[in-house]
Amino acid sequence: MVLQIEPLDSKRHDRANFSCGKDSLDTYIHKQASQDLKKKAATVFVLVDAPATEVLAYYTLSSYVVDTERLDDAFAKSLPRYPRLPATLLGRLAVDQSHKGKHLGELMLINALKKALIASEYIGSLALITEAIDVEAVSFYQKYGFQIFKNQPLKLYLPMKSIAQLITS
Numbered sequence: 001m002v003l004q005i006e007p008l009d010s011k012r013h014d015r016a017n018f019s020c021g022k023d024s025l026d027t028y029i030h031k032q033a034s035q036d037l038k039k040k041a042a043t044v045f046v047l048v049d050a051p052a053t054e055v056l057a058y059y060t061l062s063s064y065v066v067d068t069e070r071l072d073d074a075f076a077k078s079l080p081r082y083p084r085l086p087a088t089l090l091g092r093l094a095v096d097q098s099h100k101g102k103h104l105g106e107l108m109l110i111n112a113l114k115k116a117l118i119a120s121e122y123i124g125s126l127a128l129i130t131e132a133i134d135v136e137a138v139s140f141y142q143k144y145g146f147q148i149f150k151n152q153p154l155k156l157y158l159p160m161k162s163i164a165q166l167i168t169s
């Protein structure tokens with residue numbers, strides 16, 4: 001058995017019993033993810049313990065636009081003077097409850113950061129953005145250096161430069 005992160009294959013990956021404890025995230029992987037994938041609204045990556053096909057965790061990535069005035073001043077000052085700039089959205093990240101606390105959330109987050117960084121070499125993106133589902137999730141992201149948007153306490157960002165440092169450290 002080996003942990004593998006794979007693009008969601010709706011015919012092969014078994015996600016019927018996935019449960020992270022947050023209804024919206026569970027319903028998404030049960031019912032919506034394959035539609036988003038088909039329509040290219042998001043890419044969806046799942047963690048399996050191969051050759052088993054049961055989904056243990058998942059995340060989604062999409063393109064995004066950031067309002068630069070909502071970023072902190074120090075970061076905003078380092079950016080081109082456009083009101084809106086390109087970014088990458090980590091739309092969802094969830095680990096099945098029976099596998100929490102085994103650093104699978106971290107494994108998935110680092111994998112998403114690596115993909116976002118590689119993609120930014122081809123399509124401009126200044127940061128990875130995420131919307132935490134609650135304040136607990138905010139603390140999780142802050143552990144990895146994510147900053148909170150001005151006046152949006154559940155929305156966070158990590159600049160691509162910080163991602164590059166985090167991945168090579």
Ligand SMILES: CC(C)(COP(=O)(O)OP(=O)(O)OC[C@H]1O[C@@H](n2cnc3c(N)ncnc32)[C@H](O)[C@@H]1OP(=O)(O)O)[C@@H](O)C(=O)NCCC(=O)NCCS
Nearest residue numbers: 020093094095100101102103104105106133136137139140
């Ligand atoms: C948040 C979530 C993804 C974390 O996944 P996990 O596999 O349980 O967490 P990990 O084992 O990878 O934890 C990595 C580190 O973050 C810490 N951590 C985990 N959850 C945390 C939280 N809610 N707040 C603060 N720190 C947290 C762990 O203690 C660990 O720290 P350590 O390296 O010092 O030991 C998972 O609990 C989950 O799916 N929650 C429900 C959905 C959710 O909140 N998704 C994220 C936002 S949309």
